[in-house]
Amino acid sequence: MDNVKDINITTAEWRIMRVIWTLGTATSRELTDILGESMGWKSATIKTLLRRLLDKDAIKFEKEGNKFIYSAKLQETDTIELTTKQFFDQLCARKIGTAITSLIDESELTQDDIDSIKEALDKKSPVAEIKCNCLPDGCDC
Ligand SMILES: [Zn+2]
Structure with missing residues (x-):
């Protein structure tokens, strides 16, 4: 990613990213199963977060039948730079x-x-x- 420093990812969105990185790809159903259980999030919340991450170009999707398969565009290694920058920007x-x-x-x-x-x-x-x-x-x- 070229403009990794300009992406602003919220704490909730990081949770989605972590699941997608761990699984490689994830459907909204899988995300809802995992984050619904661990975070108590509803499927509407997860869809909103996915939409925001798509807008930020952090993830992409492929349509397979009636399922959307999400995968990361922002790589986990990019996030070291990004989270460090976001952390220091607050100080x-x-x-x-x-x-x-x-x-x-x-x-x-x-x-x-x-x-x-x-x-x-x-x-x-x-x-x-x-x-x-x-x-x-x-x-x-
Ligand atoms: Zn000062």
């Missing part, structure tokens, strides 16, 4: 360093993960100052 630029430290503190990491984080830090060039990007008046940083 003032000045608080991102603290958020990264807290993510590391709270995450289970393998030695490989730790090595690659250290390598990324070693390559990182610091900036002298970070400008606050909060809304005017909405900021105490």
Whole structure:
């Protein structure tokens, strides 16, 4: 996907994506069976979420008889970039360093993960100052 950073996917829509990634393809009936049970969602809710994901170009469908078979256009690997971007978009630029430290503190990491984080830090060039990007008046940083 070219414009993966511009897609905004809601928490509910992620649940649909996770089922489709796990199954490879899914009908709305399968999604309703799985998410109806785990989330208590009605089939109308799932159809709305599927429609939104189609509009966002995150999934596609093929018609087979009277069934719609959904599959992912947005790949699971693309979502690392996307969810990270969405997460950091919610924070003032000045608080991102603290958020990264807290993510590391709270995450289970393998030695490989730790090595690659250290390598990324070693390559990182610091900036002298970070400008606050909060809304005017909405900021105490
Ligand atoms: Zn700020």
